[in-house]
Amino acid sequence: MKPLDEATLIPSHMPTTNRPSNMGASVNDNASRLDAVPKVTGSAKYGKDYHLPNSLYIVFIRCPWGAADFVSADEAAAKATPGVVEMQVRGKSCTYHGQSIGYIAADSPRAAKRALRALAPKWKRTPVKTQISDTVKDNPDIGDDGQNNMNGAEVTHEAVYTTPVQTHSSLETHGGAVDHRGDRATVYASTQGTSSSRDGLGGPLGLGQGDFELVCEYVGGGFGSKLGGPGKELTTAAQLAAKYKRPAYMFCNRSEEHLDTGNRPSSRTLARIGFKKDGSPVGGEIRTWGGTGVAGGGGGASIPSGRYKLGEIKKLHDDVSFNGGGPRAFRAPGHPQAAFAEELMLDEVAAKLGMDPLALRMKLAGGEHRKMFEAGAKLIGWSNRKPNGSQNSALRTGYGAGAAGWGSAGPGGAAEVVIARDGSVESRTGTQDIGTGQRTGMGIVTADALGIPLKYVSVKIGRSTLPPGPGSGGSVTTPTTAPTMTAVAKAAKTQLLELLATQANAKPDEFSIKDGVVLRNGEKYLTWEEACGKLPNDGITANKGKGERGDGHSNGVQFVKLDVDTETGVIHLRHVVAIQSCGRVICRKTAESQIIGGVIQGLSFALFENKLLDRNTGAMVNDNFESYKILGPGDMPHIEPVLWSKGQSGFKALGEPPTIPTAGATACALFNAIGRPVRDLPLTPDKVLAALAAGQGGAA
């Protein structure tokens, strides 16, 4: 019997093992992840998996309200709980739900939790603000600059676009385990920065950097939230491990993860913009407000994105604080919010101009984006798109598009390649793999530079004792490490060939290596293993080499096709085409997976995710995975990642750009289907139905 996938509304899929369109696009089209076996069989050890004998377990004492003054707690009862080793309560006024006022350390997780219950802190709630609109209630008048920019406009558009707070929701939460042995320590961390975490731990551990090792061979996701040093969870564990000279363990639970480990800040965008009737941009004013909770750091400020010509724009931005946990970097910080506003704004302008929104984009976008839009339009079937709001059926289909771009980085970091006499090769760099495929990428570039099959190469990463590599932020990891590793591997190859030449009394340039065979003047000379057998006992170690920078932007476009059930307001995602350039692609499958992963986080942001704070108490009401909904298998459309390899060279960014345009393109597709814009994420059924009702009422 045929699997039902093919017969139902859920689209069929093109197998990831065989995407013909992307074949030939990468250095290695067929490699699977080097760490697939340990991950798939559960033998991969994450920081959270290090339950060390005799460990202390730590819980934080947290404020349950958006704003409250600490009154009292039953510290005696908590301390009397069997198994409690230490407690610290720093009574104070708190300004967000989940703010820590101390910790309890105990011999077991259960003892720590029981002590927390016995402590029973009492609080006096104080008034809260929970969102941008508690502070920004009205639209300020347009400034003189903005007004002047709009001179000569024949069609104008003014609208407010808003997005909610999104949490990173990594499956492995924040924290670490510390094994302190007095004069030495090993730290098992869940971090995006092996080096920066190590740098922050010497003090808490009471040890010099040479006396401890930080290990994060596997990291269960981060998406930006695990940057910037060891964090308070790991720091507290380190301090207590040092004090008691025994292991200590602290990891957040899911609620704490939502509350206090960062987020993508909310945004409000007020756009006032003018165009000529032919779609030429005139200019205007764009004001943004970033909902930063108790900290700073913008939100949705990246508009105008620069990907579209919009004329002269006066840009203003303000951070707005309220009683919520502060933001942290989250996969393309500021961009998905901005792209939501910018893309939907363009579709609304196109509707006023009576233009096809893709035609307007072709007029406003740069050369590479235009070529991508042309290609994507064919793949999604844009010619089947019906004019906005022209459908009357219960189920209506919509098409939307959006664009992405990201700058380049690198090269940098340090790397080491060791060739052993048995032919095995080890490439080493301290940087971490948070799921991007870093380990696999390092193996592939090493094998490619040496001219040997991947099976000879093993990769060591994620340890502070290895040559230091970059933190995983800004999509720089691969653009930084891949050129360096390539250059170091080439240096190792040069050493090997020079040695063979000396032994053969020949010139080094007579030798080369291809597909695991050493050639002399183009003829087979030795197998790889035979050649390595001629090495001295210690083999070859290379650690010097300067790689080449991959210049230019990682551009991309995405198209979304969806159906809207106008009776229920539910959106069914049907098809996403995601075209993305990233320079020279290293591994086809991991690159495709990165693109698809960026798209799903964008779709999840578009349709579901919303950190909801109770407007009276400031407490987060959905601090779990039940009512903080992230996209599941059944919500997924067919996603078609296209690796844009035309004219690409150098290693460039890939992690962040694929999540930028998705929510905007989804909102445009909804606008196309129902003829009314929904300018507030997430695009939930209530808002869809309200938009439809407003349309029937004939409101403007």
Place this chain on the structure above:
Amino acid sequence: MACEDGRAMEVRLTLNGKPVRVEVDPRERLLDTLRYRLGLTGSKEGCGEGECGACTVLMDGVPANSCLVLTAQCRGRSVRTIESVDAKALGPMLASGATQCGACTPGVVMTALWVKENPGLRDSHTLRELMAGNLCRCTGYDGIIDGLHAWVESDARSGGAA
């Protein structure tokens, strides 16, 4: 994870095909027994309330969130964890890009194993419906569904030829 108040209870179960006897706190979750007491850390805790599926094990052959099961409930039952799975048998799941960070992956594989071992399920449910109890933040599920599709198909093909 000792039983602080001395209320230990003995539980005998079959774990990964072998008889096991553990002394546990009556309130102890199966996930904690596996991870803390037995050192089987392949089962992950993603949410602790049965939403994400990262801690999925098979109880008498049926997927269960081990964060929602008391070890005491496993008395006389057969529990299978990711540690029992042979990598060699997972070919298509390894090749399809079914994993990125890997934290959800052991749970995904246990549900996939249930789907593979019960072909009748696919008569009435899509693969995406059957996998709906497992959340993944990285891959977008395409690799997971593709890998599972190829895995069950390879089974059907070899079965047909026999």
